[in-house]
Amino acid sequence: MSILYDEGQQAIATESRRVLDARMSKDRLLTLLEQVGEHDRPFWDTAVEQGWTALAIPEEHGGLGLGLTELGLVAQACGAATAGAPFLTFGYGAARALIEGGDAELAARWLPALASGEALGTVAFAEGNSALPPTPTVVFAEGRLHGTKPAVPGAIKADLAVTWADRGGEPVLVLAELAGAGRNPISSYDNSRLYADLEFSGTPATVLAEGAAARSLALDVLARMAVVTAHEQVGAAEALLHIARDYAVTRKAFGQQIGAFQSIKHRIAEMYGLVEIARANCIHAAASEGGENFIVAAADARISATEAYDTNARDCVQIHGGIGVTWELGLHLHMRRARSLAVETGSLYFWEDLLVSRLAGEGA
Amino acid sequence: MSDLDAYRQEARAFLEGMAPRYARAARRGNSVEQDLALGREYMAAKHDAGFAGINWPVELGGQGLTHLHKITFDAEEMQFGMPVQFFGISLGMPVPILMHYCEDKAFVKERVVKALRGEEIWCQMFSEPSGGSDLAALRTRVETDGNGWKMNGQKIWTSWAQYCDYGVIVTRSDPTVEKHKGLTYFWIDMRAKGVEVRPIKLAGGDSHVNEVFFDDVRIEDSQRLGAVGGGFGVSLHTLMIERYIATDSAGFGPHLDEFVSLAREVELNGQPALRDGRVRSAIARNHAMRAGLDSITKRAFLMMQAGMQPGPEGSLQKLVAVRSRQKLSELAMDLQGNAGLAFDPHAFVKTDWGTSWLNAPTGRIAGGSDEVLLNTIAEKILGLPQDHRPDKGVPFNQIPA
Structure with missing residues (x-):
């Protein structure tokens, strides 16, 4: 399924871009890079004020009842500004697990708080390079979690984490309130993502889904977060395309604009191609939410968006030459974000394998 | 529905x-x-x-x-x-241009019906030995001859000319002005005296393209399409007619499913090749790319249905798809190993990897080379400057050869 954005969706795209253009500050983002444990609070206040936290949560739970397409458009604007906090994606993931999980009481307690921004949610699935490990090392037994989830986005500040764990050889998806969990903050190349190891030593948790149902819910949550991230990557890759283009028509060398050299202009044209292919996949994936081919569409979006953002970050810096690698110009904000986003919701290895499994009709 | x-x-x-x-x-x-x-x-x-x-x-x-x-x-x-395949260009460009510019509507209608029924075929003669991507560098010249024209010169890469009854052609009518300004466009009878067609055998073994030579070919002024000196504009119009055509994200080569089937059938290191990470990566990347192109096509279709002009991203189709087909064909041949060394020059490009591979370069050159397409994207969509063009503003006959 592919769609044209309707008027409401176009308004969300325009308005989120406008708000972020007015409120984002490169200096603020540069400062955050050198602090462990802080995210961009002015951004998050904006997200809450604009209702972005409520966007994709059903109305009966205090949300706005919109979908992945609308959240994707906001994420795209955030990506362009290297704005964002992990909760935009991971809070949404936690909300989805609560919506689809089998515990109405938990949903009623947490969803309104996630929608209003009072509670911060995250998702703790990954261990090492496995975005959804077949047998997680974190164990759930007798209502309690044991073990460590490494470098969970948002974990330094999150109030709750939807966690992928093992219970006697079967997977289980549980909700853990993090008040009693240990957090070991990670000093990272992209510190405002608030990475911390979540250390569970008997942390109480509640089951949302188990066995095959847990696996399919976890995969759906991961795919949805990957589609949000893919939009963010597309927005960023497009911003880099424009930055590169603007520099290439301004900067002169050998008596002409460097954009007149085919080594530069063809590189920028290729950047455009990557953006448009990834954008088309994102639109298709978001419009396919809940459908039969959603996982395939999400994988296509994720793979092409990761390629677009990585490549455009690399090439935009290259086109700038020396100025491109300075702290002050801040292109490294994109370099850093390109990599943190490439890893957070599952790397290319994960999505390539998953996509081929689906295409080939392999089990899982 | x-x-x-x-x-x-x-x-x-x-x-x-x-x-x-x-x-x-x-x-x-x-x-x-x-x-x-x-x-x-x-x-x-x-x-x-x-x-x-x-x-x-x-x-x-x-x-x-x-x-x-x-x-x-x-x-x-x-x-x-x-x-x-014989009729694609004929009905795609020359006949629509005739419909647009030729004033003798009875003649046009007769040609249209015969072309639609496959009884007559039209070719398009643009490229020359001295100019393919640089169309306006063409040298085939016309001079006035009584109340008509006389043409001499040569065209090249003319698809199906050996089977054609008519063709459209752009020629140089005035070498003393800038290269874009001295061109005039005609339709011609491919059976006219002085027209000689010589097929060119291509790398893949087939000969669908030709050289066409003109030796004092007589053209009536009624065969002129557009104004004298207006040939470049008519040429651009010709190239724009089929801007939104049915595309193929497989680059007119085999579908990705064929690659998946092959990878399932053959073994690599004692297991199905489909289990090999390199093979999986190639499948996944190609799928993501082709799915993107398909979504671009679907959205362009929706936009046209809504009465809107589709976005410029449609211009990526040929560039991206044919390049990927070329590489994927190489990978498929690697998977086949020496079993893939057998080659049938008459096999279909859509079902045979060897044929797809050997003919892929044609797809990357014909109808706008990769390099020209990248320039077009850079200049027309992204607003980047044109390349340095030393022939700009110079009368054609003063451009150093």
Whole structure:
């Protein structure tokens, strides 16, 4: 399924871009890079004020009842500004697990708080390079979690984490309130993502889904977060395309604009191609939410968006030459974000394998 | 069901009825001449059934439907492998240009109907030895000759010229002005005295393109399309007509499913190649890229349906798809190993990796080379500067050779 954005969706795209253009500050983002444990609070206040936290949560739970397409458009604007906090994606993931999980009481307690921004949610699935490990090392037994989830986005500040764990050889998806969990903050190349190891030593948790149902819910949550991230990557890759283009028509060398050299202009044209292919996949994936081919569409979006953002970050810096690698110009904000986003919701290895499994009709 | 969905079903029903006699399987082993004869027969059947000239005016012999009806039909037809390759350029560019610029409407209507029925074929003569990408560098010249013109020179890469009855051509009528300004556009009779067609055998073994030589060929002024000196504009118009055509994200090579099947069948290091990470990565990357192109196409279609102009991203199709087909064909041949060394020059590009590979460079050069397409994207979409052009503003006859 592919769609044209309707008027409401176009308004969300325009308005989120406008708000972020007015409120984002490169200096603020540069400062955050050198602090462990802080995210961009002015951004998050904006997200809450604009209702972005409520966007994709059903109305009966205090949300706005919109979908992945609308959240994707906001994420795209955030990506362009290297704005964002992990909760935009991971809070949404936690909300989805609560919506689809089998515990109405938990949903009623947490969803309104996630929608209003009072509670911060995250998702703790990954261990090492496995975005959804077949047998997680974190164990759930007798209502309690044991073990460590490494470098969970948002974990330094999150109030709750939807966690992928093992219970006697079967997977289980549980909700853990993090008040009693240990957090070991990670000093990272992209510190405002608030990475911390979540250390569970008997942390109480509640089951949302188990066995095959847990696996399919976890995969759906991961795919949805990957589609949000893919939009963010597309927005960023497009911003880099424009930055590169603007520099290439301004900067002169050998008596002409460097954009007149085919080594530069063809590189920028290729950047455009990557953006448009990834954008088309994102639109298709978001419009396919809940459908039969959603996982395939999400994988296509994720793979092409990761390629677009990585490549455009690399090439935009290259086109700038020396100025491109300075702290002050801040292109490294994109370099850093390109990599943190490439890893957070599952790397290319994960999505390539998953996509081929689906295409080939392999089990899982 | 929308009008277009209904139309798609009608088209499909027609094509399925035609398939046993005309589609890919029925053509296997045909010589080019046999395939052309079959193609003419198919075109006549298509015309009889009302699926020819779909978006052309009724008064000129068309069906008077929309462009969307046409690409709907074309997308369905493409899946069958019908013998239509001889007529694609003819009906794609020269005949529409004739309809637009030729004032003798009775003559036009006769040509249109014969071209739609495959009885006559038209070629397009643009490229020359001295200019392919740089179209306006062409040297074929016309001089006034009484009340008409006399033409001398040479064209090259002219598809199917050896089977053509007519052609459109752009020539230099005034070498004393800037290169874009001294061009004039005509239609010509390919059987006229002084026209000589010599096929060129291509790397893949076939000879669908030609050199065409002109030795004092007489052209009437009534054969002129557009103004004297207006030939470059008519040429650009020609190239713009088919801007939104039915595309193929497989780059007119084999579908990715064929690669997946191959990877399932053959082994690599003692396991199905499909389990090999390198193979999986290639499949996944290609799938993501092709899915993106397909979504671009679907959205362009939706925009046209909504009466909007599709976005410029449609210009990525050929560039990205054919490049990927070339590499994927190489990977498929690697998977086949020495079993893939056997080669059948008559195999179909859509089903055979060797043929797909060997003919892929043509796809990357014809109809706008990768480099020209990248320049177009950079300049027209992104607003980057033109390359340094030393011939700019210089009269054609003063440009250093």
